[in-house]
Amino acid sequence: MKFxxxxxAMIQPLEQAIxxxxxxxxxxxxxxxxxxxxxxxxLAAYSATELAGRAGVSKATATRLVRRLGFxxxxxxxxxARSAGTGSPLAELRGEAVAGSLGRHLEHDVAALTLTLEGVxxxxxxxxxxxxxxxxxLWVIGFRNSHALALYARELLVQVKxxxxxxxxxxxxxxxxxxxxxxxxxxxxLAFRRRPPMTGKILRAAKASGxxxxxxxxxxxxxxxxxxxxxxxxxxxxANLFDCYxxxxxxxxxxxxxxxxxxxxxxxxxxxxxxxxxxxFGDFGF
Amino acid sequence: MKFxxxxxAMIQPLEQAIxxxxxxxxxxxxxxxxxxxxxxxxLAAYSATELAGRAGVSKATATRLVRRLGFxxxxxxxxxARSAGTGSPLAELRGEAVAGSLGRHLEHDVAALTLTLEGVxxxxxxxxxxxxxxxxxLWVIGFRNSHALALYARELLVQVKxxxxxxxxxxxxxxxxxxxxxxxxxxxxLAFRRRPPMTGKILRAAKASGxxxxxxxxxxxxxxxxxxxxxxxxxxxxANLFDCYxxxxxxxxxxxxxxxxxxxxxxxxxxxxxxxxxxxFGDFGF
DNA sequence: TGGCATAAGAAACATGAATTTCATCTAGAC
DNA sequence: GTCTAGATGAAATTCATGTTTCTTATGCCA
Numbered sequence: 001m002k003f004x005x006x007x008x009a010m011i012q013p014l015e016q017a018i019x020x021x022x023x024x025x026x027x028x029x030x031x032x033x034x035x036x037x038x039x040x041x042x043l044a045a046y047s048a049t050e051l052a053g054r055a056g057v058s059k060a061t062a063t064r065l066v067r068r069l070g071f072x073x074x075x076x077x078x079x080x081a082r083s084a085g086t087g088s089p090l091a092e093l094r095g096e097a098v099a100g101s102l103g104r105h106l107e108h109d110v111a112a113l114t115l116t117l118e119g120v121x122x123x124x125x126x127x128x129x130x131x132x133x134x135x136x137x138l139w140v141i142g143f144r145n146s147h148a149l150a151l152y153a154r155e156l157l158v159q160v161k162x163x164x165x166x167x168x169x170x171x172x173x174x175x176x177x178x179x180x181x182x183x184x185x186x187x188x189x190l191a192f193r194r195r196p197p198m199t200g201k202i203l204r205a206a207k208a209s210g211x212x213x214x215x216x217x218x219x220x221x222x223x224x225x226x227x228x229x230x231x232x233x234x235x236x237x238x239a240n241l242f243d244c245y246x247x248x249x250x251x252x253x254x255x256x257x258x259x260x261x262x263x264x265x266x267x268x269x270x271x272x273x274x275x276x277x278x279x280x281f282g283d284f285g286f
Numbered sequence: 287m288k289f290x291x292x293x294x295a296m297i298q299p300l301e302q303a304i305x306x307x308x309x310x311x312x313x314x315x316x317x318x319x320x321x322x323x324x325x326x327x328x329l330a331a332y333s334a335t336e337l338a339g340r341a342g343v344s345k346a347t348a349t350r351l352v353r354r355l356g357f358x359x360x361x362x363x364x365x366x367a368r369s370a371g372t373g374s375p376l377a378e379l380r381g382e383a384v385a386g387s388l389g390r391h392l393e394h395d396v397a398a399l400t401l402t403l404e405g406v407x408x409x410x411x412x413x414x415x416x417x418x419x420x421x422x423x424l425w426v427i428g429f430r431n432s433h434a435l436a437l438y439a440r441e442l443l444v445q446v447k448x449x450x451x452x453x454x455x456x457x458x459x460x461x462x463x464x465x466x467x468x469x470x471x472x473x474x475x476l477a478f479r480r481r482p483p484m485t486g487k488i489l490r491a492a493k494a495s496g497x498x499x500x501x502x503x504x505x506x507x508x509x510x511x512x513x514x515x516x517x518x519x520x521x522x523x524x525a526n527l528f529d530c531y532x533x534x535x536x537x538x539x540x541x542x543x544x545x546x547x548x549x550x551x552x553x554x555x556x557x558x559x560x561x562x563x564x565x566x567f568g569d570f571g572f
Numbered sequence: 573t574g575g576c577a578t579a580a581g582a583a584a585c586a587t588g589a590a591t592t593t594c595a596t597c598t599a600g601a602c
Numbered sequence: 603g604t605c606t607a608g609a610t611g612a613a614a615t616t617c618a619t620g621t622t623t624c625t626t627a628t629g630c631c632a
Contacts, residue, residue, distance in 0.1 A: 026609055034479050038504065038523040045330035045368045049589055054527070058611045063591055074590065082331045102411060102540060106403040109536045110396055117392040125388060148438035155431055156528050170456060194570050240543035242442050246532040250395045254388060257526035272611090279610095283482055312579055335619055344581045349621055360620065 116247025
């Protein structure tokens with residue numbers, strides 16, 4: 001278990017408690033346990049309410065897990081996490097640099113991520129979020145590598161918004177779906193390089209329909225980008241053979257989270273509904 | 287690249303604010319400032335009430351210091367301390383930071399990317415690459431968010447290797463595809479949290495078939511991960527509602543590029559064939 | 573000296589966190 | 603079918619945190 005070796009020893013008692021109970025935890029409590037495992041040494045900085053929210057369960061469930069794990073209350077658990085954590089051992093354990101090609105790759109990707117996000121204006125981000133929030137329907141579209149990003153974005157958005165569609169539908173032509181695009185709809189388009197020729201036509205068709213377009217592209221997309229309401233230019237050149245998508249992925253994650261935030265209670269309701277169905281379907285066993 | 291060497295600087299924005307005001311701080315507020323400087327990266331785990339008590343001054347004085355340092359309230363300060371705990375060394379090297387929630391998001395994602403890739407041993411990476419290179423067939427599998435990553439990985443690999451398959455096939459059950467899994471095959475599995483229950487079964491079935499498994503997962507995947515030949519544990523916790531996948535995405539990009547490199551002329555030939563077909567189909571117009 | 577500005581803590585107040593209670597649902601046993 | 607145990611979230615409740623207000627003390631200046 002290589003990764004565990006790198007975790008600070010300070011959280012081992014809590015982690016052991018979680019793992020000892022994990023198999024027998026009811027679904028809701030297991031969700032919080034997952035969150036606790038991910039937070040690792042940082043959990044003391046978060047309230048039980050936040051952790052519960054992150055896990056998509058109630059505060060009451062959080063309290064029950066805390067009790068089940070053997071702590072008298074959350075403050076007890078937090079106290080243990082704190083007293084075990086003096087300083088920043090994670091930082092100290094890592095005296096070593098990553099060498100070679102992986103190190104160069106990391107260096108490149110950190111720079112791509114940073115430059116992309118630093119090139120985003122808060123105004124553009126807010127406009128994109130507002131646009132997507134007010135959308136009656138959201139259409140997420142991307143081809144080839146952009147399709148993986150579109151799939152990801154759609155997966156996030158559909159958790160918090162009721163009508164989010166992914167294009168292209170496998171094996172189908174686009175005209176049928178695009179024919180119902182109308183004012184009030186929003187298209188989130190991912191259009192990175194090596195795009196099919198019809199990308200620009202889709203963009204123009206969307207605009208002509210009255211729908212708004214939020215566009216993530218790379219700098220090679222020329223003037224046609226002006227058809228979109230909001231455009232984000234991401235750096236995608238890789239350090240190697242393949243293009244690098246950490247920038248767009250991070251930006252999508254951010255925008256979708258901001259959409260959820262702006263939706264407020266509506267997003268929470270949608271999330272809850274989805275979680276209830278997940279539970280009913282037994283979707284997450286471990 | 288000594289990112290971790292710079293990690294003690296993770297509270298620099300707060301520390302700088304304190305030092306900028308220090309000379310002009312009234313005595314009581316200076317006592318709390320001292321405590322803040324002492325706590326360093328741990329301060330987010332403590333309440334303002336506790337910090338004030340530790341400094342021997344009133345809560346009101348703590349609130350005043352927080353305001354004097356430019357934070358809107360203690361929660362604002364704590365939020366920054368939490369985000370700064372996974373700070374952005376590159377931004378600091380450049381003497382600039384992106385402000386607000388986007389800046390905090392960037393800081394978080396840079397840290398997640400860095401921690402994930404730094405947790406990868408060159409030996410594991412090489413073994414994963416060798417495993418995939420020698421695969422007669424490559425099966426890439428992931429569910430939900432992991433499916434977007436699986437799609438991405440498959441898209442990269444299929445450019446350089448002739449038989450790369452994506453699972454699950456939409457609308458189909460897995461057993462038919464998995465029944466042909468055999469020794470000599472390799473399964474690249476993406477298994478991040480909120481996995482369907484059958485993930486472990488698939489992993490075991492793959493092993494039982496004689497195929498090898500290269501697994502990317504998060505720390506919550508327990509002992510079943512031992513069934514895989516190589517395991518990469520990625521940090522996925524997000525700075526917000528949604529999980530963060532910049533780490534896995536970057537790692538996949540790296541591994542696939544290394545596969546291409548290791549395949550050498552074979553990869554070049556495959557690429558050329560694909561490009562010729564793209565040209566014949568008129569796939570890229572602009 | 574008086575006036576003013578600032579610092580500080582106590583207390584009041586507002587808010588949010590966490591626990592408890594209650595109602596409902598589900599699954600399993602009989 | 604009924605009954606029971608357990609899980610869960612909403613709502614009520616409790617409690618702690620953090621901010622604001624008020625009062626008092628101190629230091630400086632005219």
